[in-house]
Structures are given as C-alpha cells and as structure tokens.
Amino acid sequence: MPPAAAKLSFRAVVFDMDGVVTRTADLHAAAWKELFDDYLRARADRGAGMFEPFDAKGDYLAYVDGKPRQEGARSFLAARGITLPDGSPDDPPDAETIYALARRKDELFERRLQRRGVAVFDSTTALIHVLRSRAVATAVVTSSRHGREVLQSAHVTALFDVILDGTDAARLELKGKPDPDIFLAAAEHLKLAPRQCIVIEDAAAGVMAGRHGGFGLVIGVDRGGNRQALMRSGADIVVADLGEVDVDALDRRFRNRTSASPREPEDAWRVEQEGFDPAREHEMESLFTVGNGYLGVRGSLDMPLPGSQADLFVAGIYDRKQPALPYSELEFLTARRDEYAYAERVPLPFPYRLRVSVGGRTLDLVEGPWRELRRVLDLRHGGLQLFYLFEDKQGRRTAIETWRCASLAEPHLLLQEVTVTCENHDALVEIDTSLHDPDLADHDPHLRALVPESADDVELRAYATQASGYTVALASRARLSGESRDRVYVQAQGKAGVALRLRRCVAIHTNRHDADPIAAARARAQGFSWDAFDRARAAHEACWAEVWRSADVTIGGSVATTQALRFNAYHLRIAANRDPRTSIGARTLSGRAYEGHVFWDVEIFMLPYFVRTFPDIARSLLLYRYYTLDGARSRALSLGYRGACYAWESTVTGADATPRQIILKTSHKKIPIYTGHEQVHVTADIAFAVIRYFEATGDAAFMTEAGAEILFETARFWASRCVRKDDRYHIEAVTGPDEYHHTVNDNAYTNWMARFNLEHAGRMQRWLARQAPEIWKALRSKLAIADEEPALWAAVAEALYLPQANASGVIEQFEGYFELRDYVVPASERFHPPLRRLFESEKINGMQLIKQADVLMLPLLFPERFTREVLAANYRYYEPRTDHASSLSPAVHATLAARLGLPEQAQDYWRRGLWLDLSNTMGNGALGIHAASMAGAWQTLVYGLLGIHVGDDGPVVDREAGRRLPARWQSVELSLYHHGKRYPLRWTAGEEER
C-alpha cells in the first residue's frame, strides 16, 4: 500500500464464490462427473447411444461451470443431443428429469463437501483484507444453494458485507447467469450502482453477467485453459490468480474503463483512442488526420505497420487512375481512365515516418511486445499526440511519445516532436527519420521517385506523378536535443528515466505553386530555425484559437455532444483551403475514397456551414467552380448543350471524373454507373450556392467577378437541356439525389433547382446591368450573350414543369414513381452503404425504395415554399421508403423532423449524423471521414433544432427551440456570420433569449 493510500474510485467488489473465493470447482466437477457418467452409462446400457464420459475439465467449463444446476444439466445434455423434460422440484432422485438429475448432483456434492471440507484461495482472502482496509465493500454471490454452508465451512463469512447464494436467488426469483440478476441484487444490497462496483468471476457465463449488468469493471480469473473464453465474454482483465492484482493498478483500470464516455469539460477538447484493434486501424487513421487544408496526413502510427494506410494528400494533386486503388468502398474498384490525367487524388509518402530501435531491437507494433498505445487528437490546438509503451520479456520498458501538427500558420510546414525514454534500463537508442519508403510502388503507385541533389543536413525527397506532370518535394530536418547539427539518423545512449528528445520539421512544396518545388522545400526547411520551433508551434496554435472563435459550439449539459461537434468542426476546417483552385473532396484529405473527387456535397451540405463560420473559405470554394467553368463549358458542348454543365465528380479541370462502372473486387462483376451522365442537378446546386452565399455575405465583388458568370452559363445550360413538349418544358433522362433510380424524367428536385437557377440568372442579370453596367457589358461580350437570352431563361423557368403535390399532398419524385412496386424499408436495412442495392440495381430501379432524401431536399432548401401540411405529407411518405445508404441523408431528415415538431425523430437522426464517423455507422470510415454529414449535422442543429432564423438584423434563435432540444441540455452557445459580422448566440434552458 502506498504511504498515504489514495481513495479508490470503486466502492465495492462482488466476488463469485466457486473458483474465486473457494476451491469448490473440483468438488462440483467430480459430483457432475459421477452424476453424468452414471446416467450416460445407464442410457448406453439401454442401447440409447454410445457411452462417452463427462470430461471433468472440458465439459465442465463449457457447459456447467457457473450456471445453476438445472441449467447446467440441460446445457450439457443438449450438447450430447439429449433432451429431458424439466420435471418438478419434487421429482424423486431417480426420475429421468432435469430436476431429478440436478437434485442428485446436489446430494453427491453435499456428500463430498462434508467428507473433504472446503479450501479457500489465500490470495483472494488477502485481496479482500486489503480492499476492506481501504473502505471498499465486498460481496459474494453464487448459484449454489449451499453457498452459506460452504462459506461457513471455510470460515470466511465475516469477510463479506453481502452474501447471496442459490437459496436467496430462488427466493428473490433471480435468473441464473449469464443474466446479471444476482450481481445486480448484490449491488442493490450494497446500495450502490453497478458502475461503482467491480465483478470478479471465473466462469464465462458470470463474466457475461457482469458485463450485461453494466458493472464498472469485470475481472476474469482463469484457473487454466479458460482465458480466451473469459476475454470473449467481455472480461476487462484476465488474471491467473488474484495474487496478481494490485489495488492501485486496479483503480487505474477502473477509472479508465468507466471514463470511456467523455465527462469532464476538458474531454470535449480531445478525442482519445486507447489500445489497438487491427480491424479498426485504418478507420482510426482517418479520424486522427491532421491537416491545414493545403495538405492532410492520416493519423497513422509514427512507426507505420506494413499495411498502414499512411497517406499524405496535398490538395489539388491528382493523377491518372490507378486501378488497384479503391473507389467508395474497399470492395469497389474502377477501371483505368487514361484519357484523363487528373482522375484520382494522389496518395503521397508519410512525412512523419520514424524507425526507432532500442538496444538493437526495433520498436513498433509488429515487433512488439507493447503494453500501451494511446492516440489523442488535441482539437483545441490542432495537434496529434501518440504514446507508446513497449516492454520486452525481461521487463525493460521504453516509452515513446510523439506530437505532430500540420501548421495552420504556415501551410507548407509540418512539425513533429519525439521523446524516447528508457524507463528502467540503459540502452542505445537509434532514431531514423528517413522518409524513404522501400515499398513506394505499392503504397503510392502514382509516383516516380526523383533524385534531387542532396543538401547538407536536409533530407530531400521528390516525386513526379505519372501523367499529370506534378512534382511534389519534401524536405525534412531532424535534430536531437543537445546536439548542434541535424541528422537523418541519430543514435544516443539512453539512460534509465532520462528522456531523449528529437524535433523535426518537414517542408512540402509542389509545382502547383512553385516553379521549382524542390528548391522551395529545401529553402523552407533550411530557413527553419530550431530556436523558433516553439514559436512555430505557438503560431499554429494561435491560428486554431482563431478558428474556435468562429467555429466553436458548446452544449451545456453534454460534454460528449460538444466533443462530437468540435471533432466535426476540426475536420471541416482541416479539409478547407483558401486556394480557389481546389475544393473539398467527399472524404476530404483524410482518405482515399471517391478518388478525391468533389461532389455537390460541397455546395449543398458544406457551404451553408462555411458561409456562417468562415465566409472567406466559402468564397474560395465557389471560386473553384468559377475556375473550372471552362471544363463545365466543354462538357456541355460535348453533350450537345450550351453554357456550362458541371461534372458530377470534379477534380482539377472541371472535366467529368465520374467512373462509368464499378468493378466488384471479389466477383469481378461490373456495375454500370449512371450518375456521371445523369446527375445534372449539380449544375443548379452550384448556382443555388452562389445565390445563398451572396445573400448571406452581400459580397457584391464576388458576384460581379465570378458569381454572375457561373449563373449565366449554368442558366444557358438549362435552357438548352430542357425539352419543350406541349406547352411545358421538361428535363428528361436524369438521376436525382436518390441514386437508386436512373434515367428518369422530371425529377422534382432537379426541375425545381433548374428553375431556381434560370430565375436567379435573370434576376442577377438585371441587378448586374443596374449595379455595374460596365461589367455586364464586358461579360455579355465575353460570353456572347444575345439580347434575347435572359428573356429565354425567364420563359423556360416559367414554363418548366414542376411536379406538384397530389391530393394527399405528396410530390412525385419523378414521372412514374408512384407506379413502382412499393417498399417500406425494415430497420435492419437502414444506414448501410449501398452494397447490395448496387448489386441489384435494376431490381431496385423498379421499386419505390430510395437511397436518400430526394423530394425532401426541396422543403429543406426552400422552407418558405412548402406548407407544413405538404412537408408533413412528404415526410410521412418518403421517410419510411428511405434506407439512408448515403451519409447525406440523416441530417436532412433530422432538420425536417425538427421543423415538423417530431423532436425524438429529429434527435435520433441528428445523433446518427453527428456521430456518423466517430461510431463508424457506415462501416467505411477506413477510407476517410464524411465531411458532408458533419456539416449537415451542424445545419440541423442551427436551422432545425435551434430553428435559427436569419433576418435583416442577423440570426435569431427560435423561441420554441427548447421543445426540440434534448432535455438534458442546459445551454447552447455558438456564433454565426451574417454580412461580415459575427453574431454570438446563446440559448439557455428556461429562458428564451438571443
């Protein structure tokens, strides 16, 4: 015990009796063996099967250990294919019923107990004495009806505050383990909540009971051969004997386990992962990405594993498609598209790569053995910390701590700090910071390594893409603390308890911005002064403080919700750039999914977020569409239309990068993809975003310089894309937001958006002619807009067919949708990526099943245009037919449910969106985070749950917000930009104020 024993966090320990406190297992096993062997032999003699004796170890552990007698008997016999009637407790001992067998076993056990007496485990009683001396209550439970007798016979009853045995269980009608009843009853008798108690068990069924009961910690005791089963059943720790248990170490484990959910205010500023699960490693790498919008680096271990997806991405660096890389799912591949040199974003070598060895042994998770691994994302300061503890067979412990960031102050600069401490030994420590990846061709197949001229003390690496002509240069410098020169490889004598510290800076440049990126990277690295390391870090952190001034949302009463909102805000910020030549890929710079392509996600889901938090970033994102107008124009032309038709999936030039088919990796089946040709609504979505940005910012300069041109060219496209039939215009052969239905006519969403586009182009033309006649003149001449064209836009808008609500108030998603086979989605089929659906695409095309909000996008984007009745009718109709196979769907439904006064549904959908990545709802987080869902969750909070209305005087929280917000929330604080001014907003439970 430490000199001043600290107060322990757990209040009680509940012990299982047999095998933990007392050594009765062998008595039980022997009694069972005698019982079953007699019974089975008698059966065999009758000719009913062969005699196979009861295995006092294997069968005992597998079927009867820890269970009440009847259940034990039933379970073992079932395993032998024998079913007996239960009978009744009054059956004579020779009856062939479960009760009779159980009773006979009881007699056999009692006989043995009297004959041999009971031994106890001394290590257990020693632990109990320590616990009691430190004010921890103790209880013992057992399914055995003889529990009290056994404890008395062992002289240990005085060690327990509460004793519950099989007799009590029968009296209280408690179900046997693995039901948690008996443990819960013990906690109740102790007047404690289960989470304040620890359960110690030696049987898998008992461990399960402890887990199901919600106990703070469950310890398994493996007396031989049962470790795996105990772990599988949910034991937090498995020990061979309680002599191994140190009470203070136990306390730490308890605190760790029970603090899994964030509780303290500071927890809302960090996301922490503890331990290692190979199955989730790629997903963790996505979640723990660091970045600054110019680049992103996945949160891989500093010493990467052979299969780590340790990617660096630089915004805007694309190359020809490499067929081995996945599309949206690991299972989906796409073919080469050699005709386009910018089809896929390029994964680049990991810039934080380290090799550490101590005493000649490499330290990484493959070599091991390791004891601890923690990865902590510091959201407040935009940094990632990793902590590794290795311990070899001789007990030599070495701790490695690392910190890394991608500077927000200086986007070309990465910083890394590494501390190696030999905790209890002296050894030679070697740290190799070389960026060389021997498996470059496998990891980064787009790249060809160049051999830049080496520079003193700077490691220079440069790579050229295969077809797109990009060059990326990395320059790395590293210095061990106390040394006067930089080295790629350092070695030092590690002394017990003395930390060795190494710092590194990496400069990254490409020929997108620098004519000679190698020289630029070298110059930046060489220009970096080690004395300025702390200042560079401080500058980075100051930028993050600025980010949080605009982007922070705090929820009083829910640390976990604040944490999730901040995590999302962090990812949205590191995805975004102020480089108007790039935009945000669907999975940002955090993963390979969708080949880094830019979708409507940006304009419809992310832009509303950026407009209110970082309006300058919103502007830059729209400028990307301005700079890719030429691509959109060529595309319109190639399709036989006028103006600009934006690509469904866009990269560098604006040309369409959508694959034409997906190839399933396992079956090589080819699935056609229609979205590239058909999902034309993206063109109107961009125009919509231009208008909404202008309304929210009043940025007339943007409108005159870029926005108007986008509006005119897109309106031109629609005027040529719409087909006149009878006296109406129609839009044919499209795919709406719901991708399960392709080649449909008059998709309500597409038609509405196209009309919006046409109408606003006309309005903006009049505005421009009035506000800036010179610019209008120049633009008219540049785009060769004929005098009658604006009138044509208005005429097409006027006559464009808009599907209207039917008698029930429901708008048909597209022509003929109501005639399709109806299908209401069972709960089990929701929220999965659309794997099976794509597989059965033609069948799905004939059903009313939809992937995501389609018609429901309309009341979301145009709330003032739909009555509450129409909104309700459409929500009621479409919601049950939606399987939410798109991560974009939950936020839309949440917002609408909030507006409809369905707070439970709203909150449920909202949580799904908010925690979509942190809980890996879609199961595909390995390939990157879902930025649109993150921004969508923010929109739901702001416009749905809080019901914020933005008027001329700025944003105002709806007076009724309290009815829609979770009951335990006490307050919400955030701020929104409107027309260049930041408005702090606060909602407090009970007082409706701004």
Add this chain to the structure above:
Amino acid sequence: MKILSGIGLPLDGSNVALRGLGCAVWMASRLGGRVHVLHVGGPAAIANPLQALGVPERFLPLVDFHQANGDPATEILAAERRLGIDLIVLSARGASSEAERSDPLTIMGHVAREVIEKSAAPVLLLPLAYREALPWHSVLVPISGEAGTDESLAVALQLAQTLDLTVTIAHVAAAKEELGKKILGFLSDQAHHEYPHMLNEYVARVSPMASIKERERIEDFCLLHGDIALELLGVIERKRTGLLVVGWHGQFVAGHARVLKTLIQQVSCPLLLVKAAPRQPFRLKVGEETSDLENPISTSGSAG
C-alpha cells in the same frame, strides 16, 4: 508477427512421426530456419542419433537433435519455450496410428492432443491420411466469421508470401436450420452470409499487419452454403490445396472443434492450427453520457 523459423519436429522412432520431416525441412529451407528434432523418451543412439531416427543424410545440415526424458507432451512444450520454436510439426497420431480411424475420439493421440491444446506456437498437424505433396502451391483459409480466428489469415498471408503460395479464403454459411439451433443466439458470422464484401472486411481487419504484397496473395474468395466440412473438402479438391490454415479456439474436447475433427479425418494435406491471439483492449473515448446504444462503438470488443 515473426516469420516461422524455429521448427520443432517430435520424433518417436516411428515411420508415422517421420512423415513430417519432408515438409519441416522444406519449410525451414524456404524460411531460412532450422528444424529441431525432439526425441523424447527411450535412449537415443549415441552416435548419429538423427540417422538412427531415420533422418536421411541430405537433410542433416538443416536439422538439430535434442533429447529429453519424461512425459512426451510436457517435454515437447518445454522444448518449444526453451528452443524458441515457433512452429511444431506433428502427426495426429504417433506410433499408435493403426487404431480405428472412424472413431472420432481416436483420431488424435493423447500427446498430439495435449500439444495442440497447450502450445503457444502454431502446430502443423499431419492428418491420418497425410500424403506428402511438396512444394505446396496453394493455401486454403476457412473463416468462420469470429474475430478470434483472424489470426489464421494473417499467418496464412505471411506464409504465402514467403513460400510463394496463393491464398483462397472460404466461408461456409451453415444451412439455415442449423443456424436456428445455435445456442445463446451468438450468430457472430451472420453478417458474413450476405455479401462477399464482408469477406473483404476480414482482409481489412488483418491488413494493417499485412503488407500489400502479402494481401495480393489472395487469389479467390469462396462463399458457400451447406455442411461446413463437406463444402471445405470440395474446395480443397478443386483448388488442390497444399496447406489448410485453420484458426481455432484451442479446445479439442468432446463437443468442440467438430469441423476440425472431420477435416483431420478426411484431408490428406497438412493443417496449420493457429490459435487466436488474445485481443488487445481497445477504446475510443467518445459517445453520449447516457446511452451506449446510441454509440455502438463504446460497447465494441465484447461478446461475439
């Protein structure tokens, strides 16, 4: 994960035990390791003990001899730790192999059984009908859907890469009625019946530990329905499987490892038995204060 370089081969002087020598030496030569012949019990020949045990002259450069006295299983397990053996090659039955084969209780000698249950190292088990067919060209990895058996795929990929083999992964979904009868309702592999995509998740699960080259060894996924052992036997025949890598829980007692027992009786290729590695604790500290259900990850890693 270490490459298997110390290969233990217990010999008892019988021809049955000696059958493992060929593949032990073949693997050692490919993996750059050594074969440790363990002779337990009985006095060893003083001069040339290896020849006395029937080890041909040409194998001698790769083979070391170790003599021990005592209970064979105990001595084999002690030698495993002492010599740093990371693969044990073993016949399902030793000298007593002429016993009745059709009786499932006698397919495994008691020494073999104790070793496969207790050894930490994987065991290359030679089945009753073992026929040496070297070099191997293909590995079959049956996967049950339980996370505990992932280890077998990781080991198979690594071996395939070093021994130049192709890997086939097979999952057999048991017939429906059988599933319904499963006790406790832990249909942990239910999701995997639905779509081959799920098989990719297995690969993803081991992939951080396996290199791209190792993963590229996977040549085929087979999704099958029906009797597990029968379906696997079909694949073994179609694919001319040279080696079967089986993840298992480590208990051979009655009522356990039924499929494995059938395979040991029926196949002629060796079975590499790989025990599940203890799962490391894992936690992501996020989620709502009030409910675990809303945050599926906070309960992950428990049952199933």
